[in-house]
Amino acid sequence: MNGGLDERALIGALSTGDLMPESAGAAIEEQRPPDASPSGSATRSPAAESVRGEGEFLEVSLGPHHPSTHGVFRVDVVLDGERVVRLKPVFGYLHRNHEKLGERGSYLAAMPYTDRLDYFCSLTNNWAYALAVEKLAGLEVPERAEYIRVIAAELTRVQNHACLIGFLLQEAGAMGTPIMYAFREREKVLDLFESLTGARMMCNYFRFGGCRCDLPPGWIEQCRRVVAELPRFLDEFENLLATNEILMARTQGVGVLSAALAVNAGVTGPNLRASGVNYDLRKADRYGIYDRFKFRVPLGAHGDVYDRYMIRVLEMRESVAILDQALAGIPEGPILNPRSRLRSFRPRAGEAYGRLEAPKGELGFYLISDGSGSPYRYRIRPPSFINLTVLEDLCVGRLLQDAIVILGGIDIVMGEVDR
Amino acid sequence: MSRGVRLVGLGIVKGLIETARNFIGSYRDPRRLVTVEYPEVRLPPVERARTFPMLVYDGADPEAGLRCVACKICEKECPPQCIYIEADRDARGRVLKRPRVFDVDCSVCMGCQICAEVCPFDAIKMNTEYELAVADRFGGLLLRKSQLVRSTEYHRTVHPQEAVEIDAQVAQARARAEAKARAGGGG
Numbered sequence: 001m002n003g004g005l006d007e008r009a010l011i012g013a014l015s016t017g018d019l020m021p022e023s024a025g026a027a028i029e030e031q032r033p034p035d036a037s038p039s040g041s042a043t044r045s046p047a048a049e050s051v052r053g054e055g056e057f058l059e060v061s062l063g064p065h066h067p068s069t070h071g072v073f074r075v076d077v078v079l080d081g082e083r084v085v086r087l088k089p090v091f092g093y094l095h096r097n098h099e100k101l102g103e104r105g106s107y108l109a110a111m112p113y114t115d116r117l118d119y120f121c122s123l124t125n126n127w128a129y130a131l132a133v134e135k136l137a138g139l140e141v142p143e144r145a146e147y148i149r150v151i152a153a154e155l156t157r158v159q160n161h162a163c164l165i166g167f168l169l170q171e172a173g174a175m176g177t178p179i180m181y182a183f184r185e186r187e188k189v190l191d192l193f194e195s196l197t198g199a200r201m202m203c204n205y206f207r208f209g210g211c212r213c214d215l216p217p218g219w220i221e222q223c224r225r226v227v228a229e230l231p232r233f234l235d236e237f238e239n240l241l242a243t244n245e246i247l248m249a250r251t252q253g254v255g256v257l258s259a260a261l262a263v264n265a266g267v268t269g270p271n272l273r274a275s276g277v278n279y280d281l282r283k284a285d286r287y288g289i290y291d292r293f294k295f296r297v298p299l300g301a302h303g304d305v306y307d308r309y310m311i312r313v314l315e316m317r318e319s320v321a322i323l324d325q326a327l328a329g330i331p332e333g334p335i336l337n338p339r340s341r342l343r344s345f346r347p348r349a350g351e352a353y354g355r356l357e358a359p360k361g362e363l364g365f366y367l368i369s370d371g372s373g374s375p376y377r378y379r380i381r382p383p384s385f386i387n388l389t390v391l392e393d394l395c396v397g398r399l400l401q402d403a404i405v406i407l408g409g410i411d412i413v414m415g416e417v418d419r
Numbered sequence: 420m421s422r423g424v425r426l427v428g429l430g431i432v433k434g435l436i437e438t439a440r441n442f443i444g445s446y447r448d449p450r451r452l453v454t455v456e457y458p459e460v461r462l463p464p465v466e467r468a469r470t471f472p473m474l475v476y477d478g479a480d481p482e483a484g485l486r487c488v489a490c491k492i493c494e495k496e497c498p499p500q501c502i503y504i505e506a507d508r509d510a511r512g513r514v515l516k517r518p519r520v521f522d523v524d525c526s527v528c529m530g531c532q533i534c535a536e537v538c539p540f541d542a543i544k545m546n547t548e549y550e551l552a553v554a555d556r557f558g559g560l561l562l563r564k565s566q567l568v569r570s571t572e573y574h575r576t577v578h579p580q581e582a583v584e585i586d587a588q589v590a591q592a593r594a595r596a597e598a599k600a601r602a603g604g605g606g
Contacts, residue, residue, distance in 0.1 A: 101498075109498035112531030177438060187453050198467035198545070204531045212536070216466060229450065240437040243430030343496065343537055 057085055062403075064093050070167070071414030075391075075407070082399045087392040091385075094418035102378035107133055107208065107345050110378065115202040117382065118416040120160045123152040123193070124358040126206040131287060132354025132365035133208045137347035139337050145210040146289045147330040151223065152196070152205070153356075154319040154326070158230060159186040160359035161270075161312040161319075162237070164411045168309060169241060171408040172250050178241060185233050188226045195219060209340030220327060227323045234316055242313065251305035255394040255406035258303060265390045269361025269383050270315060271410060274300035274307040281357035288356075292329070293322045305409040346373050360384050360411050380419060384412040466580055469532050469545035471525050471562070472502075473569040477589065481568040486542035486589070488516040493534035493543055501527035502534060521564040526556060541585045544569075547577045 063074040072093035078086040098117065102110040114129045115122035127149055134141065141149075163186055166179030190200040195216055197203040205212050241247055257267070262275040272279055280297045282290040298314035300307030349371040355364035361383025368377035387410050394410075395403040444451040455462060472493075476484035489506035507519035532545045546569065553559030575582040 105498055106496065108533065109496065112498050112529060112533065115531075116529075181441065184451070184453055195465045195467065198465075198469040198532065199530070202529065202531070204533070213467070236437050236441070240434045244434050245427050245430050248430070343492070 060400075062400075064090075070407070070412050073412070073414050073417070075403070077395075077400065077403065079400060082401075084395045084398055084400060084403055087395045087403065089388055089391055091388075091414070091417050094414045096419065098419040099378050099380060103375055106343075106373050107347070107375065108342060110375075111206075112202065112204040115204055116415055117380065117419065118358065118360060118363075118384065118413045119201055120163060120413055121156045121359050122201055122203045123156045123197075123205060124356065124363065126203060127153055127288075128354055128356045128358065128363045129365050130206040130208055130354075131356060132352050132367050133347065135352035135354050136350060136367050136369055137208065137345075139209040139340055141210055141288075142334045142337060143289075143331055144214075144333040145335045147326050148211050148215065148335065149206065149288055150290070150293070150326045151323060151330070152193075152203075154322045155189050155192060155223075157319045157359045158316050158323075159189040160411075161316050162186060162233075164359075164408075165237070165241070165309060165312055168305075168405065168408040169247070171404050172247060174241075174247075178237070181233075181237060181240070185230070188229075192219070192223055192226060195222070207336060207340060207342070208345065209337030211335045214335050220330065223323075224327055227320060227327065230320050230323075231317070234313065234320070238313055242310070247309075248306060250402075250405055251309060251409070253302070254305045254398060254402050255409060256302065256304045257390060257394055261390060261393060262303070265393075266386045267361070267390055269357070269359070269387065269411075270311045271308060271361065271387050273297065274311045275303035276300055281355060281362055285355065285357075287354075293325045295319075295322050305405055308409040308411075344373065346371060351377075355381070358383055360413070360416070361387055382416040382419060384410070385417045385419075388412055388417060464547040464577065466578060468547045468577075469535075470530055470549055471528055471546050471551070472523050472532075472534055472543050472567065473546040473574075474521060474564065474567045475542060475544050475571060475574050476568055477571055479570075481565075481570075482517075485517060485568065486540050487518050487521065488540055488542070489514075489518040489521075490539070492537050492539065496537045497534055498531060499527050499529055501525075518564060521567060523562045523567060524560065525551065525562055526560040541589060544574055544578065544581075 058079045060077050060079055061074055062077055064072040074090040074093070076088040076090055077084050096116075098113055101113055111126060111129060114125040117125045133139075159182075162182040163179070166182035169178040170176070193203055194200045196219060197205040197212070257271065257275050259275045259277050261267075262272050263277060267275075268279070268281075276299050278297060278299055281287065282295075283297055295318045298311050298318065300311050347369045349369055351366070351368045353364055353366045355362050357363075362381065363383055364381035366377070366379040366381065367375045370376040391407065391410065394406045398406070441451060446452075475486055477486065478484035489504055491504050491506075494500075494502045494504045501524040503520065503522040503524075504518050505520035507515040507517045509515055530545070534543050535545050551560075571582065571586060575586070
């Protein structure tokens with residue numbers, strides 16, 4: 001990305017687990033072969049120069065069981081005092097061979113596994129997978145099912161963003177309060193999911209060409225009540241935090257992600273929009289029926305953690321607007337394409353890439369079918385994993401406690417990073 | 420630091436007012452207090468709630484009334500492959516339409532309900548029992564047929580709407596089959 005990393009040294013470090021050579025810290029620079037690209041030390045030199053004199057670097061393994069790392073995730077950081085000199089994310093602790101499992105079973109059998117990717121947003125995961133398979137098989141989705149999908153996805157987005165803000169504030173030191181308020185609202189959304197799908201988190205609800213079952217009686221009214229209360233909660237949540245001086249001091253100007261770096265690194269979702277890039281798949285791709293709804297795409301100006309926080313607050317308000325429109329416009333009708341089949345589903349040979357705007361960014365499923373009952377290739381483009389790749393660029397030169405806040409602002413779920 | 424820091428401390432006070440409002444509100448407003456005192460208070464499971472599979476039987480005898488015909492569709496479709504079925508055989512070794520062994524390994528099962536979805540005989544349905552902790556992880560969580568069977572009455576208590584529909588379908592199918600058998604016997 002923006003330099004600073006010698007590729008060969010990094011690969012060497014990955015294989016041995018050592019970020020630092022045995023000798024003194026300054027040896028990083030010396031160790032690099034003379035023909036290495038000059039990009040290496042150029043961008044990081046100001047910080048490196050000023051700290052080199054202070055002597056010793058300390059390599060710390062942050063995690064894998066650290067409360068701030070959102071699951072089993074390790075960050076190997078090289079510290080000079082409190083300042084991050086180098087940072088290496090180490091993941092794979094939660095690896096479950098998801099993609100191979102998807103290639104082993106039937107197309108339907110992969111659906112419950114997608115719940116477990118980003119376990120906060122199982123419904124958008126279901127949708128992304130269904131979207132890819134529908135593209136592959138050329139299945140149309142009935143109108144009512146499309147509305148149900150939009151409602152489910154936007155509810156997912158609201159609860160994901162609320163909880164993310166809770167986690168972020170937790171990591172910034174606001175112990176308990178914001179996350180409890182967020183979880184209180186999430187509870188209401190999860191109750192809706194439970195009465196709709198039977199499960200609170202592992203919904204397994206969308207099917208190729210529609211939804212598994214229709215809305216239960218009274219669900220729309222219950223959903224309207226929850227959605228009607230959301231603006232009040234969002235006002236409260238914003239009052240609680242948005243002008244809090246401690247939050248501002250901890251997040252403004254911290255972890256600035258430039259638009260160029262964000263685009264080059266493939267960052268998507270709220271992280272990208274916080275850097276001021278207007279790219280929302282709901283607008284750019286117009287999958288499903290998103291072209292029917294009026295909503296705005298909030299954009300950040302600074303690309304720092306505070307912008308990433310604020311983008312989420314604003315996106316929740318836009319989600320409430322979409323929910324209002326979808327709940328008003330949901331038609332009666334079938335929920336499943338009659339051509340769709342549960343068992344012995346064999347799409348014709350070909351390939352398809354289905355993607356959507358998950359709460360964390362672009363979630364894509366790439367499928368190759370060879371005409372048999374299970375996909376020949378099943379590949380996921382996970383937003384949290386790709387967003388995580390810029391972590392070092394955001395953290396280097398900052399203090400260690402800033403790195404924790406930056407990690408919290410990226411919004412990762414390890415189930416999706418490790419797959 | 421230039422953005423909007425006006426009077427230092429005002430934002431914190433604003434937040435604290437919100438906290439106080441939530442604290443006091445949690446004594447009066449049910450929307451602010453959503454928790455219940457589990458295990459003394461329990462919320463009833465919703466109609467579609469699901470934990471692990473169960474086998475439904477009609478009538479009083481779990482052996483005779485079992486709807487399962489050992490077709491093994493659920494075994495094949497189960498994503499984590501946690502179902503094991505062996506069809507029963509009569510004295511001459513012919514395969515009978517009932518399972519001799521029907522095991523669900525609940526240490527593997529993820530409660531996705533695909534087995535219940537694909538079952539053409541409505542024999543396998545999702546239970547709503549929770550608190551299933553056992554001391555023996557592998558033996559205790561491997562549920563045998565005798566532990567999985569549940570009566571139609573039980574099904575009606577946990578999934579009232581679904582059970583009524585399905586019982587009607589099953590009764591209809593049985594009536595049709597009986598009529599056919601009678602007609603066949605007469606002709």
